[in-house]
Amino acid sequence: MWDVTQRTDRLMLLDTASLYFRAYFGVPDSVKAPDGTPVNAVRGLLEFITRLVHDHHPDSLVACMDADWRPQWRVDLIPSYKAHRVAQETGTGQDGSYAEEIPDTLSPQVPIIEDVLDAVGIARVGVGGYEADDVIGTFTGRATGPVDIVTGDRDLFQLVDDARGRRVLYPLKGVGTLQVTDEELLREKYGVDGSGYVDLALLRGDPSDGLPGVPGIGEKTAAKLLAQFGDLAGIMAAVDDPKSKLTPSQRKRLDESRPYIAVAPTVVRVAGDVPLPDVDTALPREARDPAALDKLAERWGLGGSLQRLLTTLER
Numbered sequence: 125m126w127d128v129t130q131r132t133d134r135l136m137l138l139d140t141a142s143l144y145f146r147a148y149f150g151v152p153d154s155v156k157a158p159d160g161t162p163v164n165a166v167r168g169l170l171e172f173i174t175r176l177v178h179d180h181h182p183d184s185l186v187a188c189m190d191a192d193w194r195p196q197w198r199v200d201l202i203p204s205y206k207a208h209r210v211a212q213e214t215g216t217g218q219d220g221s222y223a224e225e226i227p228d229t230l231s232p233q234v235p236i237i238e239d240v241l242d243a244v245g246i247a248r249v250g251v252g253g254y255e256a257d258d259v260i261g262t263f264t265g266r267a268t269g270p271v272d273i274v275t276g277d278r279d280l281f282q283l284v285d286d287a288r289g290r291r292v293l294y295p296l297k298g299v300g301t302l303q304v305t306d307e308e309l310l311r312e313k314y315g316v317d318g319s320g321y322v323d324l325a326l327l328r329g330d331p332s333d334g335l336p337g338v339p340g341i342g343e344k345t346a347a348k349l350l351a352q353f354g355d356l357a358g359i360m361a362a363v364d365d366p367k368s369k370l371t372p373s374q375r376k377r378l379d380e381s382r383p384y385i386a387v388a389p390t391v392v393r394v395a396g397d398v399p400l401p402d403v404d405t406a407l408p409r410e411a412r413d414p415a416a417l418d419k420l421a422e423r424w425g426l427g428g429s430l431q432r433l434l435t436t437l438e439r
Contacts, residue, residue, distance in 0.1 A: 133183030135267050135405065136176065137260045139275035140187045140248075144169045144237055146276060146295060148230045157424040165233040166240065167429040173246070174433045175300060177407065180272055180293070184405040187241050188259040189250030197253070201387040204334040240420055244433065245412030247405045254398050261394030264290055274302075279325060279333075281305055282394065284318035315347035323356040326388040335392065338381045340373060349374070360385065409437055 147168025155164040177185070194206045241248045249259055257280060264271050270289030273280055280292055284305055292305040303309070307317045316324050327346035329337015341349070352369070353359045362368035363378045370378070378385070411417045411434060421430050 134181070134270045134272065135184045135186070135263065136180065136182035136272045136274065137263055138173070138176075138185070138187045139256050139260060139273070139277055139280065140169075140237075141190050141193075141256060142276040143172050143274065143295075144234070145230070147172060148233070153229060159423075161232070161424070162229045163233060163236065163424050163426070165230055166236050166424060167426060169237055170240070170426065170429040170433050174429075174436045176274060176293075177433075178436050182272065182407055183269075185246055185407045186259075186263060186403070186405050187246055187248045188256040188263070189238075189248060190256045191250035191252050191254060193255055195253055195255060195258075198391045202335065202384070202391050204336065205391060207334050209334075236420070236424055240417070240424075240426070240430070243411060243413045243417040243420060244437075245408035245410075247403045249401060249403055251398050251400065254395060258395035258398050259400070261396050262398040262400055265396040266400075279321075279330075279392065280394070281310060281314075282318055282321040282325070282392075284310060284321075290318075314343070315351055320350055320355065322389060322393050323350055323359075326385070326392045327356070327359075335388065336384060338377055338385070340377050345374075356385070356389070407437065410434075 144165045148165035151164035151168035151171075153162050153164050155162065155167055157163050173185075176182075194210070198205045199207075238248060249263075250256065251259055257277065260273055260275070260280060261283060264273065264283050267290075270291075271283075272291060272293055273283060274293045274295070276295050278294070283290055284292055284307055286307045294303040294305050295301070296303050310317055310321065314321065314324055324343070324346050326335065327338050327341050327349070328343045329335045338346075349359050349370075350356075353362050359378065360382075362370050363375055368375075417430070420426065
């Protein structure tokens with residue numbers, strides 16, 4: 125198990141898929157290896173990591189991976205969870221017909237990314253049955269020092285905790301422009317702190333994750349209800365209180381959504397009990413496997429992107 129009892133340094137956790145997805149769409153697909161294989165996501169991610177290390181000086185760094193991007197235990201609770209992404213991957217439309225097939229040039233780059241990270245010596249952790257969010261949540265919960273979480277997924281705002289030095293670095297444009305998300309920003313933008321973000325997210329719903337939310341209750345209404353009644357439990361107590369100041373339509377919709385509300389917190393909240401492997405999270409100062417890295421650099425034409433990362437790590 126990963127032991128943090130003696131670690132009080134700054135830990136940086138990467139939502140790796142979120143970042144290489146952004147790199148893939150942010151770097152031209154004309155960036156290719158000598159054999160013509162696109163490596164825009166690989167090189168873009170290396171540039172991202174270089175910038176993050178240079179700007180934020182983490183002592184430890186973990187590239188968190190999706191070993192299971194749609195865990196069955198979440199699907200069992202909410203069957204629609206990421207269901208539309210399954211349809212996209214199988215090429216079927218909502219009516220069951222096959223959609224136009226788009227060449228996938230991202231997936232073949234993921235094993236290259238993994239090989240490069242391993243050769244550099246950057247810790248890479250994915251655990252069967254869990255998403256990267258859950259790995260991040262568990263690392264964060266066990267850390268005894270400050271934590272920077274780098275992700276384009278707002279769901280991880282739930283981990284923000286000023287008292288414990290936990291913040292989310294949310295990319296607005298590449299990773300050159302990051303929104304430093306702390307509790308003050310959350311209260312200003314969403315009306316909740318980190319611990320309240322789960323309630324806001326499940327009430328609001330998220331079509332991109334197949335979370336239906338409560339019909340008729342968007343982000344602003346959810347924030348107002350949480351401000352008025354404190355938390356989800358307080359809102360549901362108000363549903364049962366005929367004297368509460370819920371509107372008739374809000375009361376009706378919340379009451380009808382009880383089955384969803386009963387299970388949604390477990391689905392939306394990141395797991396904090398992932399069995400993490402024993403891994404050295406210290407930021408490497410030199411490549412772990414220089415020979416393997418040289419071969420990867422030559423085969424995939426990683427050039428300056430890799431060299432800039434190695435130079436930054438040496439500082």
